[in-house]
Amino acid sequence: MLRPSRTARILLHLANLVVIFFLLLPLFAVAIGSLQSEKSLQANTRAVLPDEYTLDNYLVILTAGEQKGRIFEQTTYLPDNIKHFFRAFANSTIVALSVTALTLALGSMSAYTVVRMRYRWIAWLMQANVVARFVPIIVLMIPLYVTMRGWGLLNSLAGVIVALTGFLLPYAILILAPYFDSIPQELEDAARIDGCTRFKAFLKVTLPLSTPGLSSCGVIMFIISWHELLIPLILNSKPEFMTLPVVIASLVGDVHVFFNLMMAICLLALLPSVVLVLLLQKYVVEGLAAGAVKG
Amino acid sequence: MALLMNLPSLAVMALVLAYPIYYAGYLSVHKVGIAEIRRGVFPFYDWQNYARLFEDELFWLSLQNTAIFTFVTVSAEIVLAVAIALLINQSSLWTSRVTRWLILLPYAIPPIANGLIWNFMYNFQFGFLNRILFTAGIIGEPINWAGNPDTALYAVTVPYIWRTLPFAILLIHAALQGIPRELYEAAAVDGATAWHRFRHVTLPLLRPIIAVILILRTSFAFAVFEEILAITQGGPGDATWVAAWYSYKVSFAPPFNIGAGSASAYVLAMIVGALAILYVKLVYRRIA
Structure with a gap:
């Protein structure tokens, strides 16, 4: 390919950033979603980042429900699966x-x-x-x-x-x-x-x-x-x-x-x-x- | 020797491909419900499964939805794939190299997980997409992306495009690298603009690979299932019922009408089969 001009390069950089954003967007969503509690998800429905992060979701899954952590303390139902x-x-x-x-x-x-x-x-x-x-x-x-x-x-x-x-x-x-x-x-x-x-x-x-x-x-x-x-x-x-x-x-x-x-x-x-x-x-x-x- | 080396493959494929395809045809002309499965006797039903299928408005709606879904995803993918392949081909730009490194990510995501992630993205009350749009100040009220019958079908195309686009980009990128530089240099000497070089050098040379992608993606999009299951489950109402979802629901949800489900699956197989034969003629002609 021929070397693009200066303006073209800036536009291409921008296009790349858009593509990278689109590629990573669902992965951001799943990561941020998994690191917060249902409560913080419901409390503020308009902010991208939660107020506080927690690993309790992983704790519950990786201990097979044995340890519920803080956010699941009150819950009586956890799906068997x-x-x-x-x-x-x-x-x-x-x-x-x-x-x-x-x-x-x-x-x-x-x-x-x-x-x-x-x-x-x-x-x-x-x-x-x-x-x-x-x-x-x-x-x-x-x-x-x-x-x-x-x-x-x-x-x-x-x-x-x-x-x-x-x-x-x-x-x-x-x-x-x-x-x-x-x-x-x-x-x-x-x-x-x-x-x-x-x-x-x-x-x-x-x-x-x-x-x-x-x-x-x-x-x-x-x-x-x-x-x-x-x-x-x-x-x-x-x-x-x-x-x-x-x-x-x-x-x-x-x-x-x-x-x-x-x-x-x-x-x-x-x-x-x-x-x-x-x-x-x-x-x-x-x-x-x-x-x-x-x- | 050749036979011996093919025997294991042939046995397995006969067991789980050839026989089931034949057997699906058999089931589709027999009455097979939960009662018949218990008794183990399937009465011959002639073309009644098909007759009912063609009278079922939901079946036609599913086919229509599948056609819209396929048309939208495949055309969007081809345009995006050509554009992004050209973009990552600019190896002098560091951002292009980053994109190229990341481009295969969606291929690694399990389709059902992809569906659930987008279910969270689209959620009306606390979805991630609305959060981004709120923060960016683009919207003032939440948008019900997948819960509105007018937009739901288009909403489910996006996750599907996201997941399957890498494959198309990759094939086009590979084809781009096979185009000799001299062609571009010659065109530049002749004073061709970037658009002319694309229109008269790149695009004609990409045509064969675009045909390949068109056929492959069309036939796979026709059988879309996981994203529908995870995001809308056919809803709202019947706005996102697609062909595979129809076969699945008719067969494996009450009243378990397996005969009718087989008939609808067979219609799907016929459509895809026609595309497959086209593909053999186009791409694998050399072997014949």
């Missing part, structure tokens, strides 16, 4: 890690065949994957509920993991295929001349060379699984199998729940994926681009 925060956090972690591992393992094998083995049916499979990526999850929900009910997989983490893995596999394959395609075939050929089987060449040559691709795909799979609401919402109704998004959704419309408590739990739920995205930004960017535009 708030008390399941640690369980839900653990469930979300288990689901996200398992789905990431499974989609990487299965997806890399399929993606490899897509770029290395030119069969007609594999080309068809790839097209089916692209179409499958578009399937709205709501379409799958009803039959998944009925079938999982039949197999006794309702109210289990396994059911959620299987469902989510299948749902995300096409996307994983789309992200991984271009990475495998960029690795020179000659390296594998050399390994095979030395007596490796095709699968072994894939394991020992292609996979180790594709760590950036696997990282990109892995972090995206983790984030999508961490965020997923509908599948665990419909398959699991017992509190011990709820994931974080389900716990959050269960607080919606509960008139007794304080907004500040909800903001605190939202902040705790978004923290892991925000840290992950900021740390692994480069991989997320590459993965998203690879999954959208390359064959």
Whole structure:
């Protein structure tokens, strides 16, 4: 790009500030909301910053309601799901890690065949994957509920993991295929001349060379699984199998729940994926681009 | 070998993608309510689920709301994404580098948490947005952003745009970096203004990636769910009923009419499926 003039630079700085403000606005809201009491929220409805800050919202969540702190001293009702925060956090972690591992393992094998083995049916499979990526999850929900009910997989983490893995596999394959395609075939050929089987060449040559691709795909799979609401919402109704998004959704419309408590739990739920995205930004960017535009 | 390596993926995808899609179609032509699920027998219902669906005014309203929602979000996203991608491409400005570093943040926010945060932003009595506008002296009375049937549907587009914009910006930014500098230099030598360079060099070269974003974002916006659940739950009245919300409510809220819910989900799938085929033809043509 050509270097902009002085006035243009000032205008561009201003535009950047507007964008940064818009990007951070909801995060300010959730942080400030979580650091005050319901009372201070209601007392002054026009000021941006509260008169006093408190960590009691976090205290209640992180001690599972055992310690109520000053602002919840008088309250008799706390939603049960708030008390399941640690369980839900653990469930979300288990689901996200398992789905990431499974989609990487299965997806890399399929993606490899897509770029290395030119069969007609594999080309068809790839097209089916692209179409499958578009399937709205709501379409799958009803039959998944009925079938999982039949197999006794309702109210289990396994059911959620299987469902989510299948749902995300096409996307994983789309992200991984271009990475495998960029690795020179000659390296594998050399390994095979030395007596490796095709699968072994894939394991020992292609996979180790594709760590950036696997990282990109892995972090995206983790984030999508961490965020997923509908599948665990419909398959699991017992509190011990709820994931974080389900716990959050269960607080919606509960008139007794304080907004500040909800903001605190939202902040705790978004923290892991925000840290992950900021740390692994480069991989997320590459993965998203690879999954959208390359064959 | 190829078959063996694809077997696990194929098995899982058959289980949770192919079979459910087929089964949703099956359910949509059968009578499936709570009583039938208990008995385990689904009587054949012909096209009655669809017939009822097309007679239901709420279904048409949901489709109309979905269309408005999609049109607003997708067109806003494309304009904003091009503008912001050009902005963060100015790597000589330190503010642009900050923006570029932060741009992916919304992608990391769980959609349901995003919905709840904006629920707090929009709150009529003590919402954060009104607080900012009061402090800035822009408004004198609180505005009921999401509680007014005239503005609610537009109010829920903003959180959705906020959350999904990074993806579009990112793709356009990647495409911008692929445009050779020489093209701009040549244009500058010819005396082209900044607007002309954008209009005749940048924009035509961005057209393919804009098409990709258009299709992807349209099909995903058509299935918007979390923000609706967290902010308006379809209300006020039925002002923000969208297609996915309709399928969800009809199936999983009393009277649990799963057959009708499947039929409505199938209509949604058909619309999105058409877009998906367009996408394959446009983007993945090389493989065929």
